Amino acid sequence: MRKDAGALWLDIVEDVRWYPSPHNSQPIKLMPISETEARIYYDLDLGLPAESFGIPFGHVCAGVFLESLSVVASARGYRSMETLDHSDMDFAAPDRLHLIGTVRLEPTVLDEETESTAQRRLAAFQSRQTSRRPYDSRIVDQNVLAEASAIAAAQGFDFRSTSDARLVSTLVQINQKTLFSDLRNDAVYTEIMHWLRFSRKEAVAKSDGLSAETMIMPGPVLRFAMGHRALWSFPVLGDVIRAVYLRTMRGVRQLGWLEGPFAEPAHYLEAGRTFMQVWLFFSERGVYLHPFGTVITNPDSHAAFVREAGIHESDTRMAWMLFRFGFSATPPVAHRRPATATLLSPLPETTSPREPLLE
Ligand SMILES: Cc1cc2nc3c(=O)[nH]c(=O)nc-3n(C[C@H](O)[C@H](O)[C@H](O)COP(=O)(O)O)c2cc1C
Structure with a gap:
């Protein structure tokens, strides 16, 4: 009925x-x-x-x-x-x-x-969930990667990945530096602060945004670090914050990205559809992912990513999404309205x- x-x-x-x-x-x-x-x-x-x-x-x-x-x-x-x-x-x-x-x-x-x-x-x-937890170092099977490539190709996009330890480490560091660089940009900083939820109570009450819990950070530590961004460039404290963040990246052995047409609204929308298809396929196979979207939205990070990964872009084709993927314990839930x-x-x-x- x-x-x-x-x-x-x-x-x-x-x-x-x-x-x-x-x-x-x-x-x-x-x-x-x-x-x-x-x-x-x-x-x-x-x-x-x-x-x-x-x-x-x-x-x-x-x-x-x-x-x-x-x-x-x-x-x-x-x-x-x-x-x-x-x-x-x-x-x-x-x-x-x-x-x-x-x-x-x-x-x-x-x-x-x-x-x-x-x-x-x-x-x-x-x-399906974003997992910002450490991963368990297992490599995702080649067959799964081949199927993800086929899913993307059917939509006109290329899914590529790397398990090269040096490249993985370099790109993970670019992602970490993006966070530090974004925080120096006042507009981006204000926007991030608007969406951060420092306590469980606030995360449940607002039912949106990025909670400390899903970012695998103690709320008070995140609140202090975000409230004192100038300290991030201090030698010792900056190193501590960097180390805390990079600890969540332990066990990451593989990174993937999507390349394809990315120059007008129809492209962007199909890109999003393709990303979700790949994400759902990974989820079906028990593989978690964590988008590094800010590496794309931060122009310097994007340039560094493209250079390090040897990607060729043109006026209409771009590597428009980067993510880590692998196996982890179930991540905390990001609440919804x-x-x-x-x-x-x-x-x-x-x-x-x-x-x-x-x-
Ligand atoms: C297009 C897109 C870009 C994203 N970029 C980032 C990112 O740069 N960093 C990050 O930690 N999460 C990123 N995410 C993940 C979202 O923050 C996440 O999906 C949201 O908080 C809901 O959590 P859930 O995926 O666990 O349901 C992105 C998600 C999408 C759809």
């Missing part, structure tokens, strides 16, 4: 709200316009404008969301048919909801095989579109 409009979308959003987003800002909003159609928006007030790639990564996040929606809908017997807008995002726009497109849910009849694939993919989606915070009501223009659909 088909559920009524609000109930079906609420049911879908209950799952899909666990999609990953940079800084866990959860910027995507869904406005049902019928039982099976919804408009998808990016809430510009939840974007990350301080970073040089803030806009491309906004579209990447929308692609991550759309892939998540297709997985969640498919396990409920629907195919998600998208009509996408692909207009440029503008963080200064007066209308704070940027339209990504419209999604229509088309009922599908699943045979035994497609049903089991859909349920397997949903289980992978539900178990309730489903009602993602749903918007399709009310007349005189009413705020932010009013939740269901309380």
Whole structure:
């Protein structure tokens, strides 16, 4: 039996709200316009404008969301048919909801095989998490890497990886230096501080952002270190903070990255969709990953990464995502806002579109 409009979308959003987003800002909003159609928006007030790639990564996040929606809908017997807008995002726009497109849910009849694939993919989606824990030094099997490459290639992207110990160590250090360099940039620093959650209580209450727990740092230590960024460049204290951070990178033997078209909104969105497909595939195989997105968004770090990894970029092709991957203990949960915070009501223009659909 088909559920009524609000109930079906609420049911879908209950799952899909666990999609990953940079800084866990959860910027995507869904406005049902019928039982099976919804408009998808990016809430510009939840974007990350301080970073040089803030806009491309906004579209990447929308692609991550759309892939998540297709997985969640498919396990409920629907195919998600998208009509996408692909207009440029503008963080200064007066209308704070940027339209990504419209999604229509088309009922599908699943045979035994497609049903089991859909349920397997949903289980992978539900178990997917970012792991910033130390990894256990095991190498991910070559067959898994070959399959990840095939998934990316089917979308027009290249998945590449390295287990070269020297290159892995160099890129991990570039990632660590990115954190130090980002903190010297006032706008990026202010943005990070806005999304950091220093105590468990605050992380649960706000149900978004980057908690100290998920960053594998004691809250008071993170609060002190972030509150005194000038100390990071002091010889001894800077070394201690660096060592604490690099301890979380123990056991990292492999890094992966995605290369491909990355010059306009349609590219960014497909890039995000591809990243999520690879992430879900890893999750299905019990492999965790930790995106090093800031190595891409920080121009100096990006240049160093491309140089060290011997990557050739052009005006339209870029290495746009770097991540560590491997095996670890289950990471702490990054909280999500309730489903009602993602749903918007399709009310007349005189009413705020932010009013939740269901309380
Ligand atoms: C496009 C993208 C870029 C990201 N970049 C980073 C990053 O640079 N550093 C980091 O620690 N986590 C990064 N993340 C991971 C998010 O912070 C994480 O997905 C979010 O906090 C939710 O946690 P979860 O993945 O465990 O559900 C990124 C995620 C996405 C989707």
